[in-house]
Amino acid sequence: MxxxxxxxxxxxxxxxxxxxxxxxxxxxxxxxxxxxxxxxxxxxxxxxxxxxxxxxxxxxxxxxxxxxxxxxxxxxxxxxxxxxxxxxxxxxxxxxxxxxxxxxxxxxxxxxxxxxxxxxxxxxxxxxxxxxxxxxxxxxxxxxxxxxxxxxxxxxxxxxxxxxxxxEPLPGTPASAAEPAAAAAPEAASLDLAACAQRLRAARRIVLLLGGGGEAGGLGARAQRAASRLCAALGAAAYAETFPARAERGQGLPAFDRLPYFPEPARAVLDPADLVVLAGALPPVTYFGYAGHPSLLVAPERLLSLGAPGHPVAEALEQLADALDAPAFEAPVHPLPAAPTGPLTPAAIGAVLTRALPEGAIVSVEGGTCGYPFYAASAAAPLHTALTNTGGAIGQGLPVAVGAAIACPGRQVVGLLSDGSTQYTIQALWTMAHEQLDVVVLIAANHQYAILRNELRRGGAPLGKRAEALTALDRPRIDWVGLAQSYGVPATRAATAEVLAAQLQDAFGRRGPALIEMAL
Amino acid sequence: MxxxxxxxxxxxxxxxxxxxxxxxxxxxxxxxxxxxxxxxxxxxxxxxxxxxxxxxxxxxxxxxxxxxxxxxxxxxxxxxxxxxxxxxxxxxxxxxxxxxxxxxxxxxxxxxxxxxxxxxxxxxxxxxxxxxxxxxxxxxxxxxxxxxxxxxxxxxxxxxxxxxxxxEPLPGTPASAAEPAAAAAPEAASLDLAACAQRLRAARRIVLLLGGGGEAGGLGARAQRAASRLCAALGAAAYAETFPARAERGQGLPAFDRLPYFPEPARAVLDPADLVVLAGALPPVTYFGYAGHPSLLVAPERLLSLGAPGHPVAEALEQLADALDAPAFEAPVHPLPAAPTGPLTPAAIGAVLTRALPEGAIVSVEGGTCGYPFYAASAAAPLHTALTNTGGAIGQGLPVAVGAAIACPGRQVVGLLSDGSTQYTIQALWTMAHEQLDVVVLIAANHQYAILRNELRRGGAPLGKRAEALTALDRPRIDWVGLAQSYGVPATRAATAEVLAAQLQDAFGRRGPALIEMAL
The missing domain is CATH 3.40.50.970 (Thiamin diphosphate (ThDP)-binding fold, Pyr/PP domains)
Structure with missing residues (x-):
């Protein structure tokens, strides 16, 4: 050697x-x-x-x-x-x-x-x-x-x-090959299933909160099917955590919505529950501190955890479903939304993408403008994987799409992104072109920091002049088509649902990256 | 209230x-x-x-x-x-x-x-x-x-x-207005000037090393004039630190070069000196650790400091010059370089910009490709201010140009930048357009990380295939003209010195930002 x-x-x-x-x-x-x-x-x-x-x-x-x-x-x-x-x-x-x-x-x-x-x-x-x-x-x-x-x-x-x-050269004989990594697949927590089943039986109103992770996580297909059985057996409702790392989604899987972002609708879901079952999710806390709302949305005594985030929980959910004699899983069929027409809206974009998405796609979602409507609609899309912004540091959408495309070369990747957040790591477009990755980037171009305007308006106060100036991105409007092309990514612009649908079909039919600026 | x-x-x-x-x-x-x-x-x-x-x-x-x-x-x-x-x-x-x-x-x-x-x-x-x-x-x-x-x-x-x-509202009476900041202009160190003069007289070969800072710093006009007098009196040589925060430069000021970046030429300057006088500069250390070269380029016993970085040193230099009966400052006249012709080279770019620069310009310099040749040539330009990358974190050039333009609305700002480093903060172009700043951005587009290739070749070894791939930015080549335009910044491309000169004249004659991609 x-x-x-x-x-x-x-x-x-x-x-x-x-x-x-x-x-x-x-x-x-x-x-x-x-x-x-x-x-x-x-x-x-x-x-x-x-x-x-x-x-x-x-x-x-x-x-x-x-x-x-x-x-x-x-x-x-x-x-x-x-x-x-x-x-x-x-x-x-x-x-x-x-x-x-x-x-x-x-x-x-x-x-x-x-x-x-x-x-x-x-x-x-x-x-x-x-x-x-x-x-x-x-x-x-x-x-x-x-x-x-x-x-x-x-x-x-x-x-x-x-x-x-x-x-420097390694001293003496080369270091002995390190012992191989203890292929540290995280183990399922050892649960007292009987006690868990007992608590579930005793509860009147149950909410299951499923957290992302890999195939065996709370938003993998297995866990979702088991959660669906539990919902049927217990009259429970199930939600995905608000920002899952990874969620399997689409036809054949339940249409679990995400726990709402703002505290009022989140509490409308959680407050009535006397038991909130966590499967790969953390105890829910509000995203920011909001006056009049507790940070911790569910008191500890109303919580039951089947496994921490990043740990496999599918098996525990299945065993609980069996223990509770839950009915077998019946794959639902979600009606495809009608083909929207006319000017683009976030809801229309969600419907168009849901109809166009290829089976096995990976969708990197960042930005509130289109993220929520798509996620809601996407239960009717073919089976796919959604990746969301877990930590709130914006500028995640394009890079995560790059990494997913490198990890899964056979799968179509989509970035469903907002214009404000995408700017933070815009250089990722070059890597997409350099590696000729199969990523279709959809930019919701509203030329503003819409999330901040929504937060500013929460109190009901009108937007001040300076607040408006500090949340406006329209002088000048960024030309997303020219920007993408300058990095070697073919790009088009769509202002109606029909045009977007046609451009999406075209982009999914070709190899390599593409960007579509969606005028809102 | x-x-x-x-x-x-x-x-x-x-x-x-x-x-x-x-x-x-x-x-x-x-x-x-x-x-x-x-x-x-x-x-x-x-x-x-x-x-x-x-x-x-x-x-x-x-x-x-x-x-x-x-x-x-x-x-x-x-x-x-x-x-x-x-x-x-x-x-x-x-x-x-x-x-x-x-x-x-x-x-x-x-x-x-x-x-x-x-x-x-x-x-x-x-x-x-x-x-x-x-x-x-x-x-x-x-x-x-x-x-x-x-x-x-x-x-x-x-x-x-x-x-x-x-x-929350401030409790009780509004806080009393804070006592005003102790307008903490840093004070000149109290120096034993007689002892300093004595050391200067006793030394055989002296190098003055001037460090940036404001008007009263080692690279302000006053300090440079005094340093020039000391050079004349002592047969000394003076250099700017390698990466000054701010250096005044141009006709009427001495043509002090920067201390070279690589250790061999830096040592050729410093090793022969038995006294290195620091005026607003740190003791010189190599940029990286290089085998066979000491980190600290001048032993402490050969160093004499007149003031730390960020502190005013002009007065100390003037007093020393007086104490040594140095001749009065004679403003030099630096011959303007000839107008270059033909394909662009870093030297040609330095000469073109030197000839075109308006009086009072501020030049934000980042990237080795054009920075050194311009700095060397720019002594012959009208009086201007140079700002360089002090900490080595690349992506500084455009943002510093933005800040300088906001600080000094009457002055023309120039960014003399390399393509690799400029990508890190490319979003600054939008702010230039949004604020309509008088910044002309010159991009040396060689489509590679040239500094890394230079470092890789230092040992004399050829560039390996993977090293070449990891330092290449040419698949695809970024279209800088399209990129700037997409952010609302007018842009052109120049491949010859004549075209660059004409485009520069045009850009300096108009208000607002402009970008010129310089094909190398």
């Missing part, structure tokens, strides 16, 4: 643990990691022109595969650019391994311009942070980072790798 | 301390700060579509005025998006006041989706971090934040402001 550098050993160890994809925006302190890729064909690198593209793509990849992608980021400032989407990934319980180069170890004390406190930046979005402290440490740390990324239902694991330890 | 909310009191206090500009990208937890602007006409708000635009603009504003602008950012993730340019601002010693909304105080314990450890994110780029802990605390904290931003030669001061304390 020839001599390995620390960087080569790190890639080899990551590859040995099953990492096959790295979303990268390296700089000078990561160049030995770049050099070491030359012999490492099992790891695919995908460039992002800004780091939040890389971290958001890793989130999308991890949500779809259940395995961590790596990110490769440049020192503290490069990492900082990617924090917002790592925040979303943390809320989604997505496994991610972040690789951050740092200055050569002996150069750090001199506080050169690019020096910063990387650990302080990394901790808020990492369940585990480790600074590689020697070349020999690199392969061990790499293997451990993969294990850590899979811990606790999925989390960020961040490795800081000084440049000299990347470049 | 009518009842004030905490948010109104905060704006009033900031305004009272001289803050007149806020670069804003607010969200729901900042809406009471938005509402409170309605009565506060002394503070201008400028929207950025991504937070790193806001923080970079505040950096440019602070460099040009010596006063802090505020930023208004949304919780941890919004702040995180602006960290990279706050890192650059920290290295530039720019005063900035960051306002971050946070959840309503009683909502924080419930770990709602947007909750994160804001303090941990803020500390690495803030000299001072304060969490407002009551409505009454808001005006005091605001006044203190301005003072803190001006401390230590300039730094980031970060205020975290929970939403409920923004909204």
């Amino acid at each position: 020839t001599e390995q550098t620390g960087a080569q050993a790190l890639w080899a160890a990551l590859s040995g643990e099953g990492v096959d994809t790295c979303f990268a925006n390296p700089g000078t302190t990561e160049l030995d990691l770049v050099r070491a890729l030359e012999g490492q064909d099992s790891i695919r690198c995908v460039i992002g022109l800004q780091e939040n593209v890389c971290t958001g793509a890793a989130d999308g990849y991890g949500r779809m595969t259940g395995r961590p992608a790596a990110t490769l980021l440049h020192l503290g400032p490069g990492f900082a650019n990617g924090i917002a989407n790592l925040h979303n990934a943390r809320r989604a319980r997505t496994p991610i391994v972040n690789l951050i180069g740092d200055h050569t170890s002996w150069h750090l004390p001199f506080d050169a311009p690019l020096t910063s406190d990387i650990e302080s930046l990394a901790r808020p979005v990492s369940g585990w942070v480790h600074r590689i402290d020697s070349t020999a440490d690199a392969p061990r740390a790499a293997a451990e980072s993969v294990r850590q990324s899979l811990a606790d239902g999925g989390q960020g694991a961040t490795l800081i790798f000084p440049a000299d330890y990347q470049a | 009518t009842e004030q909310t905490g948010a109104q009191a905060l704006w009033a206090a900031l305004s009272g301390e001289g803050v007149d500009t806020c670069f804003a990208n607010p969200g729901t937890t900042e809406l009471d700060l938005v509402r409170a602007l309605e009565g506060q006409d002394s503070i201008r708000c400028v929207i950025g579509l991504q937070e790193n635009v806001c923080t970079g603009a505040a950096d440019g504003y602070g460099r040009m005025t010596g006063r802090p602008a505020a930023t208004l950012l949304h919780l941890g993730p919004g702040f995180a998006n602006g960290i990279a340019n706050l890192h650059n601002a920290r290295r530039a010693r720019t005063p900035i006041v960051n306002l971050i909304g946070d959840h309503t105080s009683w909502h924080l314990p419930f770990d709602a989706p947007l909750t994160s450890d804001i303090e941990s994110l803020a500390r690495p780029v803030s000299g001072w971090v304060h969490r407002i802990d009551s409505t009454a605390d808001a005006p005091r904290a605001a006044a203190e934040s301005v003072r803190q931003s001006l401390a230590d030669g300039g730094q980031g001061a970060t205020l975290i402001f929970p939403a409920d304390y923004q909204a």
Whole structure:
């Protein structure tokens, strides 16, 4: 075996643990990691022109595969650019391994311009942070980072790798292959099913709250079918959490709506329930603090948890359904909405997309304008997967679509996005063109921060002049068609439902990315 | 006096301390700060579509005025998006006041989706971090934040402001107007000038290293003239630090070059000197750790500091020149470079811009491709101000240009930028169009990360296939003209020096922004 550098050993160890994809925006302190890729064909690198593209793509990849992608980021400032989407990934319980180069170890004390406190930046979005402290440490740390990324239902694991330890040869015999990761599929919590069944029987009015995650999560197909049986047996209602990391959706599955965002309608759902059953969902809290509403929407004594977010809960739901003699699941048939006509509205967009969506599509949803109407309508679409913004850091939609497309090359990806939030990581369009990803991006172009205007108007007060100015994006209106084309993404504009339907059909019929600006 | 909310009191206090500009990208937890602007006409708000635009603009504003602008950012993730340019601002010693909304105080314990450890994110780029802990605390904290931003030669001061304390009325009588900020213009260090003169006389070979800052900094006109006198008296050489926050430049001023970036040419300048005089510059360290080169390029015993970065050093230099009986300053006349012809090269671009630059221009320089040749040539341009990337976090060039244009409405601003780095904060183009700023953006479009290729080739090794792929930006080539136009910025493309000269003349003759893609 020839001599390995620390960087080569790190890639080899990551590859040995099953990492096959790295979303990268390296700089000078990561160049030995770049050099070491030359012999490492099992790891695919995908460039992002800004780091939040890389971290958001890793989130999308991890949500779809259940395995961590790596990110490769440049020192503290490069990492900082990617924090917002790592925040979303943390809320989604997505496994991610972040690789951050740092200055050569002996150069750090001199506080050169690019020096910063990387650990302080990394901790808020990492369940585990480790600074590689020697070349020999690199392969061990790499293997451990993969294990850590899979811990606790999925989390960020961040490795800081000084440049000299990347470049130096591994001492002595090559480090023994790290023991393989304890394929840490999270285990189902051990539940007292009889006691759970007893509580369910005793309750008068039950709400099931299902939380996202992978195939075995609360919004996987199995869990939803079991939840549907429980609803039938108990006269219960079931909801998806408001912002699921991943929800299976479409014909053959129940049409569970999402728990509403604002506290009044959320309370209308939850307050009447004497038992709220959590399956992969956290106890529901309001998104922001609203005067007159409690933060925690359901008191602890009314809660029953079948499993934490990121953990498999399908089996527990099935066993409970059996224990309660629930009827067998009957696949519902949801009537397809009529083909809308005329000017585009959020409801029309939801209906058009529902009718056009190919089977097996993955829909990355960001932005309130079109997200809610589509999600409501999409029960009637063919089976597909929805990914939503879990942490509220906007600029997630395009990058997550990139990651999902890399993770699932055979599936059509759709980004159903708002114009305000999409600007934050607009550079992702280039990666879509560069990799020729099958992503169709739909931009709801209302040229305003509509969510802020909705919040400002909640009190009933009219919008002040300065509040209006600070939430307006219409001077000038961004030309989304020209913008997409400048990044190499073919683009069109639609102002009516008929035109949108035709353009969608066309875009789904071709390979590679496309963008449609939807004039609202 | 009518009842004030905490948010109104905060704006009033900031305004009272001289803050007149806020670069804003607010969200729901900042809406009471938005509402409170309605009565506060002394503070201008400028929207950025991504937070790193806001923080970079505040950096440019602070460099040009010596006063802090505020930023208004949304919780941890919004702040995180602006960290990279706050890192650059920290290295530039720019005063900035960051306002971050946070959840309503009683909502924080419930770990709602947007909750994160804001303090941990803020500390690495803030000299001072304060969490407002009551409505009454808001005006005091605001006044203190301005003072803190001006401390230590300039730094980031970060205020975290929970939403409920923004909204609630100030208790009892309105807080007494905070005592005005101790207009904390940093004082010149008290130097033993006689001892300094003695060391200068005794030295055989002297290098002066001048560091940026405001008018009275080491690269202000006064300091440069005095340094020129010292060079004449002592046979010394003078250099600007490699990445000055702000340097006055042009006809009538000396043609001091910047200390080279790579260690070999930097050492060729510094190793022969037995005395290196620092005037507003830090002791020089290599940018990265390079094997075979010390990090600290000049041993402490060969260093003499006349004042730290961000502190005025002009007077000390003048007094030293007088003490050494240095001759009077003679304004040099630098021959204008000949008008270049033919295909664009970095040298040709430097010459064209030098010839075209209007008097009093401000040039935001980012990217190695054109930055060095222009800086070298620009001594022959009319008097102007150069702003460079102080911290190495790329994506600074456009936002700093925005901030400089807001700070200095009468002056022509130029962004001399590289295509790779400009992508990181491309959204700044929209703010330029929205505010109709007089900024001419020149993009050196070589469609690659040239700096990384230069670093990769330093060892003499050829570029590997994967290294080439990870540093290539040419599939597809970004259409910069279309990109700028989609944001409302008129744009053209130039492939020859003659065309660039004509387009520059045209752009400088019109108001509002323009972009020129320079094909390399």
